[in-house]
Amino acid sequence: MTDAVPGVNEVRDRALAALRRVGATVPSGSGLTARTPITGDELFDLAATSADEADRAIGEAAEAFLGWRNTPAPVRGELVRRLGDLLRGNKEALAELVTVEAGKIRSEALGEVQEMIDVCDFAVGLARQLYGRTIASERPGHRLAETWHPLGVVGVISAFNFPVAVWAWNTAVALVCGDTVVWKPSELTPLVSLACAHLLDRAAQEVGAPREVHRLLLGDRAIGEKLVDDPRVSLISATGSTRMGRAIGPRVAARFGRSLLELGGNNATIVAPSADLELALPGIVFAAAGTAGQRCTTLRRLIVHRDIADEVVERLTAAYRKLPIGNPFTEDTLVGPLISTAAAESMRRALAQSAAEGGKVLAGGGRRLTAEAPKAAYAEPAIVRMPEQTAVVREETFAPILYVLTYDEFDQAIALNNAVPQGLSSSAFTRDQQEAERFLAADGSDCGIANINIGTSGAEIGGAFGGEKETGGGRESGSDAWRSYMRRATTTINYSSRLTLAQNVSFL
Numbered sequence: 001m002t003d004a005v006p007g008v009n010e011v012r013d014r015a016l017a018a019l020r021r022v023g024a025t026v027p028s029g030s031g032l033t034a035r036t037p038i039t040g041d042e043l044f045d046l047a048a049t050s051a052d053e054a055d056r057a058i059g060e061a062a063e064a065f066l067g068w069r070n071t072p073a074p075v076r077g078e079l080v081r082r083l084g085d086l087l088r089g090n091k092e093a094l095a096e097l098v099t100v101e102a103g104k105i106r107s108e109a110l111g112e113v114q115e116m117i118d119v120c121d122f123a124v125g126l127a128r129q130l131y132g133r134t135i136a137s138e139r140p141g142h143r144l145a146e147t148w149h150p151l152g153v154v155g156v157i158s159a160f161n162f163p164v165a166v167w168a169w170n171t172a173v174a175l176v177c178g179d180t181v182v183w184k185p186s187e188l189t190p191l192v193s194l195a196c197a198h199l200l201d202r203a204a205q206e207v208g209a210p211r212e213v214h215r216l217l218l219g220d221r222a223i224g225e226k227l228v229d230d231p232r233v234s235l236i237s238a239t240g241s242t243r244m245g246r247a248i249g250p251r252v253a254a255r256f257g258r259s260l261l262e263l264g265g266n267n268a269t270i271v272a273p274s275a276d277l278e279l280a281l282p283g284i285v286f287a288a289a290g291t292a293g294q295r296c297t298t299l300r301r302l303i304v305h306r307d308i309a310d311e312v313v314e315r316l317t318a319a320y321r322k323l324p325i326g327n328p329f330t331e332d333t334l335v336g337p338l339i340s341t342a343a344a345e346s347m348r349r350a351l352a353q354s355a356a357e358g359g360k361v362l363a364g365g366g367r368r369l370t371a372e373a374p375k376a377a378y379a380e381p382a383i384v385r386m387p388e389q390t391a392v393v394r395e396e397t398f399a400p401i402l403y404v405l406t407y408d409e410f411d412q413a414i415a416l417n418n419a420v421p422q423g424l425s426s427s428a429f430t431r432d433q434q435e436a437e438r439f440l441a442a443d444g445s446d447c448g449i450a451n452i453n454i455g456t457s458g459a460e461i462g463g464a465f466g467g468e469k470e471t472g473g474g475r476e477s478g479s480d481a482w483r484s485y486m487r488r489a490t491t492t493i494n495y496s497s498r499l500t501l502a503q504n505v506s507f508l
């Protein structure tokens with residue numbers, strides 16, 4: 001089941017109309033090209049940020065921080081409240097741009113914008129809850145306290161697959177924390193980035209905040225490196241591949257900057273014999289094939305109990321055969337394009353390697369719409385049964401490939417879940433409470449996200465998001481992730497008339 005893709009002119013017109021509705025303009029010039037994975041074509045050339053402009057933008061954000069840090073947090077929250085209102089009012093147009101540049105189907109593109117709105121709401125509440133603590137002092141007449149202060153300039157580097165939600169997670173929280181933000185979005189998604197930056201400009205103007213509380217840098221990794229190496233940037237919050245994290249982590253550390261890394265995942269779901277398959281099967285299909293397998297939390301490894309493996313695989317392959325693949329603008333499409341033909345090529349290579357390692361393709365793996373859109377990459381999500389967790393299974397291939405492995409004992413399933421270099425998301429479908437608790441225990445899943453009876457993808461903004469090991473260890477969005485965007489001061493106040501030393505030390 002496929003659906004014809006629109007022509008490049010239609011996609012370009014839709015992009016221009018959406019930009020017009022938001023009120024954003026595209027800086028004319030060269031250095032960067034907006035593209036669409038829907039047809040694989042170029043849409044417009046636009047001006048990339050030069051090294052000098054980046055330097056100036058970082059300087060402006062650093063200057064603006066000096067005033068912003070002293071603006072009361074609830075007043076800072078007003079800026080984020082207004083941004084949230086503007087995002088609500090422009091939800092359709094922003095989602096349209098997400099579809100144009102990232103190829104997401106409509107409901108997922110709308111969901112991404114909703115995530116921005118949700119995190120703005122969260123951050124507005126947070127603006128009145130940046131709590132410190134009072135700690136019992138061991139000395140009489142002393143008070144020990146902890147206060148959280150704004151940190152500085154936050155450099156946000158984001159990936160193509162969540163082109164704007166990740167920006168909002170960082171920016172909404174950083175702004176209420178009193179930081180200023182310089183954003184380097186993916187070079188693959190400049191248009192929706194311009195639209196969001198424009199709305200934040202407008203919000204700042206409307207509430208009387210300085211425009212320089214945020215700056216946008218458009219360009220590729222070279223402009224990202226300017227942020228990474230600049231000592232005026234206190235925190236680098238970078239989302240993308242593990243390769244990117246490996247490159248920038250040591251550079252930020254070398255200048256004693258802070259980094260918050262959100263890198264690749266290789267997520268697994270365990271399906272136990274007691275699982276409710278009516279929950280598990282749709283959960284697995286959404287997590288594995290949704291967003292064309294291009295989420296950091298995409299399900300890539302299915303670890304099924306041997307007794308039910310054949311039934312699960314049979315029902316999954318039947319569901320995969322019916323997946324509507326094609327034009328992401330069409331209401332009933334569930335699988336849109338991959339970001340590029342290079343992504344399709346990496347999928348092809350991974351499938352070839354899995355075959356060499358003993359795998360058997362049970363569904364998908366081919367390309368669609370190659371005649372209608374030869375420059376685009378519409379892939380059929382694949383299911384591959386593997387004899388064991390081989391090298392290709394332990395890698396993240398950013399495409400819709402679901403490797404199926406079997407287990408006999410639940411501990412063996414947990415061991416398989418953990419035996420990969422990445423540690424982002426994981427889940428188990430089971431109605432056995434002991435198994436569920438085992439999965440969530442200290443010696444259970446080693447991931448930052450561990451779910452029961454739900455898939456690996458589609459996190460809510462209220463929780464802290466991120467993962468362990470090669471996923472980078474960072475946490476963003478909800479819970480107490482805000483602390484990464486602030487600096488802590490520990491304070492001892494002596495209100496007695498004696499100088500008492502800690503640990504009963506005597507001196508003089």
Ligand code: NAD
Nearest residue numbers: 159160185186221224225240241244247262263264265296
């Ligand atoms: P990518 O690593 O190619 O690029 C991500 C961003 O980093 C881009 O803005 C890019 O320009 C920039 N960049 C790359 N190398 C850089 C360098 N050396 N210095 C400075 N900036 C650099 O990733 P992508 O293809 O856009 O996104 C897909 C990857 O992102 C997948 O691995 C996916 O799992 C991961 N991802 C992780 C999360 C998470 O929260 N853990 C979320 C979304 C995506």
